[in-house]
Amino acid sequence: MDLLLDVNVVVDICAKREPFFELADLAVSKCHLEGGRLWLYTGSVQTLEYVTRSALKFANEQAGRKLSARQLQWQTRQLVADFSKLAHWLSALPDEGEVFASADPEDEQLLRAMERFPSGEIKLLTRDARMLDEHPDKVISPRAFLGQSQGNKKVDFIDLKAQQDAIRPQLERNIHRVLHHGRYIMGPEIQELEQCLADYVGVEHCITCSSGTDSLLIAMMALGIGPGDEVITTPFTFIATGEMIALLGARPVFVDIDPRTYNIDPIKIEAAISPRTRAIMPVSLYGQPADLDAINAIAEKHGLPVIEDGAQSFGATYKGRKSCGLSTIGSTSFFPSKPLGGYGDGGALFTDDAALATAMREIRIHGQDRRYHHPRIGINGRMDTLQAAIVLAKLDRFGDEIAARQQVAARYNERFAPDVREPSPMTNEENTPAHPGRILATPYTAPERTHVYAQYTIDTDDREALQAKLKEQGIPAAVHYPVGLHRQPAFRQTGYGAGDFPNAEAAAARVMSLPMHPRLTLDDQVKIVQAIRHSQ
Amino acid sequence: MQFEAFYRDGKLQFDQPVRFRRASFRVVVEVPEEEILNEESNPLNNLPTEVHQRAVEMRKRLDQVRTQPPPRDEEIPPLSEKVLERIDAFEQREER
Ligand SMILES: Cc1ncc(COP(=O)(O)O)c(C=O)c1O
Numbered sequence: 001m002d003l004l005l006d007v008n009v010v011v012d013i014c015a016k017r018e019p020f021f022e023l024a025d026l027a028v029s030k031c032h033l034e035g036g037r038l039w040l041y042t043g044s045v046q047t048l049e050y051v052t053r054s055a056l057k058f059a060n061e062q063a064g065r066k067l068s069a070r071q072l073q074w075q076t077r078q079l080v081a082d083f084s085k086l087a088h089w090l091s092a093l094p095d096e097g098e099v100f101a102s103a104d105p106e107d108e109q110l111l112r113a114m115e116r117f118p119s120g121e122i123k124l125l126t127r128d129a130r131m132l133d134e135h136p137d138k139v140i141s142p143r144a145f146l147g148q149s150q151g152n153k154k155v156d157f158i159d160l161k162a163q164q165d166a167i168r169p170q171l172e173r174n175i176h177r178v179l180h181h182g183r184y185i186m187g188p189e190i191q192e193l194e195q196c197l198a199d200y201v202g203v204e205h206c207i208t209c210s211s212g213t214d215s216l217l218i219a220m221m222a223l224g225i226g227p228g229d230e231v232i233t234t235p236f237t238f239i240a241t242g243e244m245i246a247l248l249g250a251r252p253v254f255v256d257i258d259p260r261t262y263n264i265d266p267i268k269i270e271a272a273i274s275p276r277t278r279a280i281m282p283v284s285l286y287g288q289p290a291d292l293d294a295i296n297a298i299a300e301k302h303g304l305p306v307i308e309d310g311a312q313s314f315g316a317t318y319k320g321r322k323s324c325g326l327s328t329i330g331s332t333s334f335f336p337s338k339p340l341g342g343y344g345d346g347g348a349l350f351t352d353d354a355a356l357a358t359a360m361r362e363i364r365i366h367g368q369d370r371r372y373h374h375p376r377i378g379i380n381g382r383m384d385t386l387q388a389a390i391v392l393a394k395l396d397r398f399g400d401e402i403a404a405r406q407q408v409a410a411r412y413n414e415r416f417a418p419d420v421r422e423p424s425p426m427t428n429e430e431n432t433p434a435h436p437g438r439i440l441a442t443p444y445t446a447p448e449r450t451h452v453y454a455q456y457t458i459d460t461d462d463r464e465a466l467q468a469k470l471k472e473q474g475i476p477a478a479v480h481y482p483v484g485l486h487r488q489p490a491f492r493q494t495g496y497g498a499g500d501f502p503n504a505e506a507a508a509a510r511v512m513s514l515p516m517h518p519r520l521t522l523d524d525q526v527k528i529v530q531a532i533r534h535s536q
Numbered sequence: 537m538q539f540e541a542f543y544r545d546g547k548l549q550f551d552q553p554v555r556f557r558r559a560s561f562r563v564v565v566e567v568p569e570e571e572i573l574n575e576e577s578n579p580l581n582n583l584p585t586e587v588h589q590r591a592v593e594m595r596k597r598l599d600q601v602r603t604q605p606p607p608r609d610e611e612i613p614p615l616s617e618k619v620l621e622r623i624d625a626f627e628q629r630e631e632r
Contacts, residue, residue: 050626147579
């Protein structure tokens, strides 16, 4: 649970006010240790400074310390600034201004500020007897908070809160800027984001889109793909990849995956190429780039473009180059749970080809090259300015986030090592395992690639039982993906059936993704590893 | 049924006279939290040691900040009239 700190509690702590500071110190550290956040109300800054000052003045006098007015102010500001580093600033919103009908406007502001949190997730920490009496459901004393037990804490599958905390000032500033300039469609943040993303990936052109699904559609439209055409892709992916091919009237031609990386197996691509093939669309699944050098070589030999569906792999590298900058066109998604996620839908396209960039820009806006002039058919595929402002706020820390994800994955790998069954997984050999662990494989990263772990996915042969056991212990797990696209009813017409892609089918039956986010704690990871180990 | 009672030196006393059927029976009493000193019921004794450790660390740091010698007046920007007035005003603020 989060705590909004009333001024009296902060003053108790900063001025070490007897006899209150001890309980306040403990309440604050209990909140932190339980994963709660401390909030200071931005609207209270001045009160905070002046009341702390007056308490410090008293304390100094009691202790026989003589400080000048200036020194006292210096001491006050040092203390408040230092303490505030432990907390987050909660912005004051306009409806917290109109509090003049209230008996105590200052308290009313705090009560209203808490209304933006889901109910029960925050309380005002205070010693104010009137507040404690009048609002027992919203307000708590340090002593009562210390006596409150946390209940059973659940592990989050992904945690976007901690990331938000880290970027809140930029985030709220960026959002408010958009609210004030009011250019909600194709506002200045769109261009700024496109420039930053193009630089990040190392390509000439970036075109932001409404989602990582629309981006695939736009890319294929720009390549002129339509009815009767074929696009080669993997059956082991999110529906959007195959769906957009079919939506254009083209036929997805599936090629089985490499069982270790779960990405399309380049060796099998060539056999699937026909005179109707118009493009190859590998997916960089779970956050690891597909083998794009091998795929590009085949494509080049046959004069085909390559679209990398990098919805899950933004930020990953292949031989030192960034995902989405590895082929004719790269496509990504800013769906909230993606490594670079927004707060809604969004996506982007990347290319070094100027003509394709122009086509994709036009298709994104109803095929227009200038206002009300439409040389081609397009869609409404724009990213919202607000969404771009949000993604921009996240970009600065993106490198750190990836490093943190990789560290979390390394900790999982290390701790799972004794549980991985030998010999190595998915050889399809029914030999007796040398070591009867629960896990057949932890994620494999091919040489010269980096993985951003959009998902941390393990391979296990009794997934449903394992998942149920984890659930009992409050540990969420997910399956990406339980059915290959070739077996989805929507793709019935493609004529594929069971057994056509054995590696994809084996993966669909066995993969399970575990909680993964940059701030997953070692404690939680140990809990997850133990739960899997002892789930027999 | 609820009655108001007062705790005085080990005995519960009703300020208004009430008559009971029996000479003794079990009751459940609600005691204001802040009156309790009992070791087990004191939440401070059930806190994980990490909470105490963390609080001690924070206290150490804040003590350090609080007790560091302040710069000399000449090194601190002067307080304006406006700020001085505000300080006076805030000193009138009711302390809670
Ligand atoms: C491989 C893949 N392709 C495409 C998409 C579609 O992205 P969006 O959800 O932004 O439309 C996703 C996202 O879930 C994905 O994982």
